Amino acid sequence: MASSVLTTVFLPIALAIIMFGLGLSLTVDDFTRVAKFPKAALLALAVQVLVLPAVALGLVLAFDLSPVLAVGMMLLAASPGGTTANIFSHLAGGDVALNITLTAINSVLAVVTLPIVVNLAIAGFLDGDASLGLQPAKMLQVFAIVLIPVAIGMAVNRRFPEFTARMRKPVKIASIVVLVLVILGALLAERANLAGYLRDVGIAAVLLCVISLALGYFIPRLAKVGEKQAIASSFEVGIHNSTLAITIALSPALLNNAQMAVPAAVYGVLMFFPAGLLAWWITRRTAAAAAPDSATSGADSGGQ
Template sequence: MEASFLSAVVLPIALAIIMLGMGLSLVPEDFQRVKKYPKAVSIGLISQLVFLPMIGFVIAKVVPMQPAIAMGLMIVALCPGGVSSNIITFLAKGDVALSVTLTAFSSVITVFTIPVLGNLAYQHFIGQTAAIALPIGATIVQIFLMTLLPIGLGMGVRQIFPEMARRLEKVTSSLAVALLAAIILVLIIREWNRIPGFILQVGVGVVLLNTISMLVGFYVSKLFNLNSPQQICIAIEVGIQNGTLAIAITAGLLNNPEMAIPAAIYSLFMNVTGLIAISYGRKLAATKSLQQPLESKV
């Protein structure tokens, strides 16, 4: 598969399909939940859009890694929550409504924050004299076409043809997983000889970014006295990133496959911590359900 075909065709199509699937699962009420629990939404978005990039920057500076790898890690930290966070939150007995709201809002907001913060990160790690830059205006337009437009189209179909939307959601989910797997496989094949070195650099950074961000999301939520399902939800939402968007930006917009390596490895590793979150959330929910009958008898 040619690199240009991968970055120019496959990546945007894969991301658009994923975003279309997300749109098919959303209704306008999902964006109105901020009125019902503004504190939880605010804490979730601040953890996602402020704390996560800060954590990513510190890790990229402290852990020894090539500039392209550091930039790739930063792009992961700048991306919104992944659509799989909603499924993982559901399985972990977290607040699914809050998860959907945070995914929706972060997907909209990062259309504008990724180009600005990404440009600053690019200048810092790559240098202003680099041949490739991240043009803010063009990047906003491209991210809009790959994310917000498919989401809006999906929501429109959901409103007008609800039955069709339910059927299409299953198809788009399966197709998106297959395309993402194909993209990661192609990246691995192309960089096979250099992967051991990349893993040594990226592995530590990815593990630190994923685990620290999830712990920060969890304990910040706990600090502000959010309930357990909301704590679980925010921890997952901060840790489960939109890896496909990160790959599309690095391998597509920036045309640098090396920068896409952190996103590819992160997309794999976050499923491990996702399973841990599911196990913890279900045990916590079971403990709470056992405590309630005991408390009612006292």
């Protein structure tokens, strides 16, 4: 009964709150702003949509995950960046406007790309079990749970900007709390097998996060993208919307498989460590780089 309430009532509400909160921070300009830095946006989206599923597949094969956990890892890799990426990007001095733009565009793209990746994973690892696939009707449900709350949030932002400005921080805090509760709920549902799952997917989940963060940063930098945009790309690519992945896995109307939610739940807990370390390292490096400039500036003014 508790599991039924979690999957049919709490999870959709939880995801709606998070996606509504995302919508409150979006405007139409966020979708058109990509024209101002097309290289950074296109590279980040390419890594997210094309490279990460390949990375996840490599990790699945390297760690020889069970078929169901393998599909769960692919589902996680195909999920778009989450609002948590914006927070880490802000802390590290990244271009948060780019983060918001990437999250907006990627959330729309995921309606198409996520079902494709999941269906290919099911075909490859579970011999094409039709009962678990995301067929067109289920894809419409993914569309509904992802985009409708975002659209409502954007409409509220446009119609009541002062109210939205007051609500952004409380909704952001609520989104983080909801994310934690969703992860705990998913882990609790599989508590009997938790130790085994942590052993099976823990390292793979951390490596997915670390590799994603690295690719999201270094590929744009190699393409001469600015530092702030590369930082934004790193966190956008490296931090996935684990709540969306868990909701799709657990929802009776979608995949309805608790084991498939485990990689996203484990990732949702463990990703804070590499993401936090990266934000701390970037902040320290930026401060160290600024210190000589400050000292030089002080010496020049003193000499005058």
